[in-house]
């Protein structure tokens with residue numbers, strides 16, 4: 227059994243954050259925090275230890291998701307996956323993130339993504355197939371995609 | 376005309392001017408040149424700085440100078456501040472090369488006013504091929520030039536107007552695209568929220584059959600969500616790739632069912648349909664695959680419910696065919712048309728003007744859908 231993941235949720239929509247929390251926990255992982263803005267996200271990154279942060283692009287203080295990812299990237303204490311209905315707003319370099327889960331995702335799409343990420347974080351590279359709706363960043367594409375199942 | 380044989384021509388002209396042309400008087404050729412309305416001069420390249428050695432009256436009228444002010448001078452006194460240097464260089468080069476040249480030059484009169492001079496220069500050599508002089512004629516083409524300028528100004532104005540209009544339209548298009556993206560973003564978020572509500576509600580339900588209904592409902596909504604996600608991922612929002620969608624849907628439904636003993640066979644031609652057909656087609660495929668998963672595979676003596684689900688999509692001339700098959704129990708015992716799933720499939724088929732048929736595939740069931748599919752024109756946003 228691979229060790230479960232500690233997840234940080236950065237999402238301005240309460241409903242989506244709640245559901246995501248439920249899905250993460252159903253899959254056997256834990257949620258260490260929920261932030262709705264860049265400021266909250268910074269504090270949370272500084273005070274909690276997460277393996278993965280799911281980051282929406284649009285937050286309560288504007289399209290600051292990319293900055294959140296950059297902040298996490300500097301701290302080097304978690305990996306970022308964007309989760310957005312607007313993947314076109316993600317910069318080409320993905321601000322160091324693993325990739326993006328496009329909204330609307332399916333329940334199974336997210337569960338598969340969690341399994342894939344768990345493998346990728348704990349025992350890289352992941353052996354599961356890349357779930358539909360999950361797009362890897364160019365950087366991770368080269369290290370993860372080629373070795374996948 | 377016999378002077379030509381006895382004298383060097385340039386000398387003859389000098390004499391013509393200097394001596395008020397005793398000789399020229401009797402010479403109809405020289406008299407014509409002196410009297411013509413066309414401005415003409417002759418210069419002598421054999422003298423220092425190629426000076427004017429003859430100028431007719433038309434030249435003096437055109438430029439406003441007296442004869443003694445121009446004789447012996449180089450023609451450059453006609454140039455002024457706005458004379459095109461490049462055009463002057465061309466003239467100089469032609470003179471050095473002893474070549475003909477025709478060029479429009481902005482020149483200046485004695486009073487400082489300017490005129491457009493259609494200048495024509497040609498070298499004249501003697502029988503031995505030695506350069507004797509240059510012959511130059513000047514025509515005032517200021518009128519032509521100003522209408523040329525007017526035409527050019529009109530053209531510039533039109534071009535500017537077109538450019539302005541184009542950038543207005545581009546801005547309008549940009550605004551519309553932004554709006555489309557904004558609406559798309561909201562629709563996606565809302566679809567996600569609807570799914571979230573169902574998932575969370577389902578989580579609190581104890582009753583298995585209620586949970587079942589909610590999960591069937593979730594599957595239908597997720598089929599819609601997947602259509603929407605795929606539709607706006609592509610560049611052209613008016614076209615929809617059904618084969619890609621089917622691949623996503625089947626892998627999603629199979630893994631979601633958690634029944635790894637069920638295998639799938641996909642035989643999918645890349646097929647593009649119009650956006651308005653995407654949702655009904657997607658819902659229909661979702662119902663059929665869900666049904667196969669739910670009903671086709673009965674428990675075997677070894678406790679497993681293994682089986683195979685196949686999807687085939689093809690487009691023989693002008694048609695779009697979908698086959699969803701399974702190798703399960705078949706539908707001989709099916710209860711008829713009363714249930715919601717079947718009604719939904721049949722209504723969607725009507726909407727799509729599709730023929731749908733359930734066949735006994737022995738073993739299992741094969742559902743064949745066939746609908747007209749006009750060739751998709753690119754960029755046809757409806």
Ligand SMILES: Nc1ncnc2c1ncn2[C@@H]1O[C@H](COP(=O)(O)OP(=O)(O)OP(=O)(O)O)[C@@H](O)[C@H]1O
Nearest residue numbers: 591666667670671705706709710714715716717740
């Ligand atoms: N591939 C199949 N193999 C065997 N039986 C099937 C298959 N597809 C449908 N059936 C039978 O047809 C019946 C009607 O299907 P239908 O989709 O209308 O209802 P349902 O799946 O039971 O419920 P729902 O309305 O939620 O879809 C099913 O109850 C089942 O008995």
Ligand SMILES: [Mg+2]
Nearest residue numbers: 662666716717
């Ligand atoms: Mg059904």
